[in-house]
Amino acid sequence: MSISALLLLLAFLAAFGFLIGRQKIHLQYKQQSEKPRITTLPKYFGYVAGLVSLIPALLVLFVLHVAETPWINHQISEVIASEGLQTDLDLDLYLNDIKNANSEAEVAALSHDKQVIHGHYQRITKTAEWGKSAVVISLAVLLGLFALKRINTETRARLIFEKIIEWILLAAASIAIMTTVGIVLSVLFESMRFFGDVPVMDFMFGTEWSPQTAIRADQVGSSAAFGAVPLFVGTMLISVIALMVSVPLGLMSAIYLSEYASRSVRAVAKPVLEILAGIPTVVYGFFAALTVAPFIRDLGEGLGLSVASESALAAGLVMGIMIIPFVSSLADDVMSAVPQALREGSLGLGATRSETIVKVLIPAALPGIVGGVLLAASRAIGETMIVVMAAGLAANLTVNPLEAVTTVTVQIVTLLTGDQEFDSAKTLAAFALGLMLFVTTLVLNMVALYVVRKYREQYE
């Protein structure tokens, strides 16, 4: 029985349990001579019966499903051993051949040995599938019957239902947390492998980045250099330019929208501004590369400056435009949320609107504003496409915004695109960069939280 059919059947069983449970309590209530004025609704008993049969069955199904493939592999290798067949090849590859043969023509194309194993394989998978289905269904039926038998009007069904909901919500929350932990751990372990090849100090403080390793020992440039400093300097340079564009523009547009704009202007302007965030970054990328970068180069030449055709400035400017909505939208929301009473209090003392904004509103809304800036900053640090297209790939160690630079994310992309082995220092460097990036944004977050907590002016 396929997974989808099994799930459908389980849902059907749960629905059945719900209906029976509800009906049972409904009838019991009817038989009561002295009915209390307020009773637990019969549907809660139904929910309990349905969920008690459904949830453990789903969990067991998940576990069995995960365990299925290793079990089948184990069974097959035993069969191979007992048949006395030769498997000098990798077992995984050998099994793949067998597993991938689905049609008869493909089976016929296999060698004789493999055809024998294929027969066994089909038998084993059938066993596994039916075993799984039988276990799960009988579990659902048994638990459902048990629950249906146990519930009566004295059962505190509402409380049990609340508890079940609580656990479901907890499970949902933990999925996000577990995923984060999983990502961090996998990046961490791959980075450890990288730091086995390249010393941590060389990576963190080295000023030269050229990850290409020669294939043959006698090639030119055979030794790679993994100094991450140019990448981080490039990232910071572009992010700072982007923030210098987006923070003032975003804040000012937020102030205009929340304090000055009439309701009709706001209704149009705010969604339009938010569209900026919806434009695909690759579109910003060619805007930066084809329009802004040449413009900056021409402008620079007019002023007698030498400007690279791919410059940090072009990428930073366009990125700044892109992240304006992150600042403006959040800042606008928090400023609109400042109580009207504070505004009137300040205006009532004879302050002008701009004095009110600077002295009362912005301090009161500071946590939200910092939050928006932070979001914009992490967006800028993580942005890749614009930089690839407008700032180049050259890992120059410079703080001159008119030169080409590269960023951490761009290098991660170039390290991992194409056919790559996954155990060379070059590819593993991507994980180390990812880890550094993660730590950087984490530190940034913590600093921002500290700032917010320290300078927060609490209202209410």
Add this chain to the structure above:
Amino acid sequence: MNMIADTMTANMDNKPEPQVNLDIEYTETVGAYTCDDAKISTRDVNVFYDTNQAIHDVSLDVGRNEVIALIGPSGCGKSTFLRCLNRMNDTIDICRVQGKILLDGENIYSKKQDPVLLRARVGMVFQKPNPFPKSIYDNVAYGPRIHGLTKNKAELDDLVEDALVKAGLFDEVKDRLHGPGTGLSGGQQQRLCIARTIAVQPEVILMDEPASALDPIATAKIEELINELRKNYTIVIVTHSMQQAARVSQRTAYFHMGRLIEVGDTNKIFTNPKHELTEKYITGRFG
């Protein structure tokens, strides 16, 4: 904003009960609405929220160094009227004010009038205490700093202390002037707001139900303070409590459905109201 919206809906819903359904459309104000020495005088003031008329032809004088209480049922327009006196209604897009409002004989709605300067002359205390999320000192120093009233730190310190003393708050907060203003109790917060208003040295103080969110003891302190402040300021107070109006004010104006029904000396209004609506309100038959 919300308060205004409430006022509007209340205005439409709060029809008087059948037995008091007088035709107030053409009611003239009963009693002497003029004063000999008027600080503020309003003539034929009409206020509209979009198309809803909240105030109808209100003419009322406020005497110098007098406390005048505006009373009336919820939604009768007394808060709206109060907010016209320092042009606080300007901050509401849909609000239009017609008629003349004179402060010391000058029309505050004329084109030459700067509403920001006006609000420095006509201070306002709100229903809910609304201290800024700053220290007690900074709350009081807010106005003086904006208007550049002091030359140096020492003068500002004196001004802040003076305002806090006048608001009867100094002894309670002198050890924590740099603690947050929002950390005070409700009554202390309201006195802080009064101190903040006094610090700008206004000529008139408008109070919009200043004690309605406070407990009886804090209310008594505020009322005591109002009696004290009368010596130096002209005060217009909106209140729901008739006892409060009787205790703090010299004149009382009764509003009903956007109209000024009756105005007169407080003790006369409360002992011998002339208009039927006033009498019904004061004797607690509606409102």
